[in-house]
Amino acid sequence: MKFTVTSRGDETSNALSQKIKTYLNEFNMTYDPDEPSMVISIGGDGTLLEAFHDYSHRLDQTAFVGVHTGHLGFYADWKPEEVEKLVIHIAKTPFKVVEYPLLEVIVRYYQQKTSKRYLALNESTVKSVEGSLVMDIEIKGDRFETFRGDGLCMSTPSGSTAYNKALGGAILHPSLASIQLSEMASINNRVYRTVGSPLVLPQHHTCMLKPQHHIDFRLTVDxxxxxxxxxxxxxxxxxxxxxxxxxxxxxxxxxxxxxSFIGDER
Incomplete structure (x- = not known):
């Protein structure tokens, strides 16, 4: 099997990365950063996010494993002291593949410019570069509301514990093929009115944002x-x-x- 290892770049992560490479080579596994069957991420959830985007072009051929060298993450579940056990599993044990849904983002433009397509593992946010964001929100092709406020966040179920949670969104189990739209400081008065609650959309629903004004937007994808x-x-x-x-x-x-959020009971 071909593998590669990505590191957060700190001393501990780099040392573990080299250790894993050496061990797996001793098991006659091939280090191949171009076409790996497995990506082993050493660091935290942010490191795995970077690895996901680096290999998003071959998701059907690559599986990910995370080793955390800081706080326990939602994607990085192995501890540094378990590296030897992990290496033996990789070399000797058939693994189970668990799939999490992703968010597709398509940006379309005026002037007949080619549209852009992105994939997000956690979330995508939209804000205006200056002033409030004003967007018409359509769900399944029907206008739902006009949003005015600081911005909007669309998250995946696995990303629902990240920025979405800070915005008051629900935590969704990653087995649910869905996306969640959460508001950032919406303006609600007699002129502007939004539902005010996060919206969870199933797999067959599409959400479209249409700007009311020709202004620049700041889009994040993870x-x-x-x-x-x-x-x-x-x-x-x-x-x-x-x-x-x-x-x-x-x-x-x-x-x-x-x-992550409650800790041990006392």
């Missing part, structure tokens, strides 16, 4: 930021692709939520 001009619409839906995680042991989602 940790990437883009300034978009001449935007006609921004479309969100559950992507056809999934991210594939290699699982060698149970990794209960709700246990991770508890450990």
């Amino acid at each position: 940790h990437h930021t883009f300034v978009e001009r001449d935007v006609k619409s921004i479309q969100f839906r559950v992507a056809e692709e999934n991210i594939r995680f290699a699982r060698f042991r149970p990794f209960p989602f709700w246990k991770r939520v508890k450990e």
Whole structure:
């Protein structure tokens, strides 16, 4: 099997990365950063996010594994002291593939410019470069509301514990093929009115944002930021692709939520 290892870049992560490479080479596995069957991410959730975007062109051929060298993450579940055990699993044990849904973002433009397509593992946000964001929101082709406020966040189920949670969104289990739209400081008065609650959309629903004014927008896709001009619409839906995680042991989602946000009971 071909593999590659990505590192957060700190001393501990780099040392573990080299250790894993050496061990797997001793098991006659091939290091191939161009066409890996498995990507082993050393660092945290941010490191795995970067690895996902680096290999988003081959998601159907690549599985991901995360080793955390900081706080326990939602994607990085192996501890540094478990590296030897992980290496033996990779070399000797058939792994179970667990798939999480992704967010597809399509930006369309005026002036007949070619549209752009992005994939997000956590979320995508939209804000205006200056002033309030004013967007018509369509769901399944029908106008739902006009939003006015700081911005909008569309998240995946696995990303629902990130920025979405900070905005008051619901935490969704990653087995649900869905996306969630949350507001950032919406303006609600007699002129402007939004539903005010996060919206969870199923796999077959499409959400379209249409700007009311020709202004520049700041679009984020996970940790990437883009300034978009001449935007006609921004479309969100559950992507056809999934991210594939290699699982060698149970990794209960709700246990991770508890450990991350509640901690041990006293």
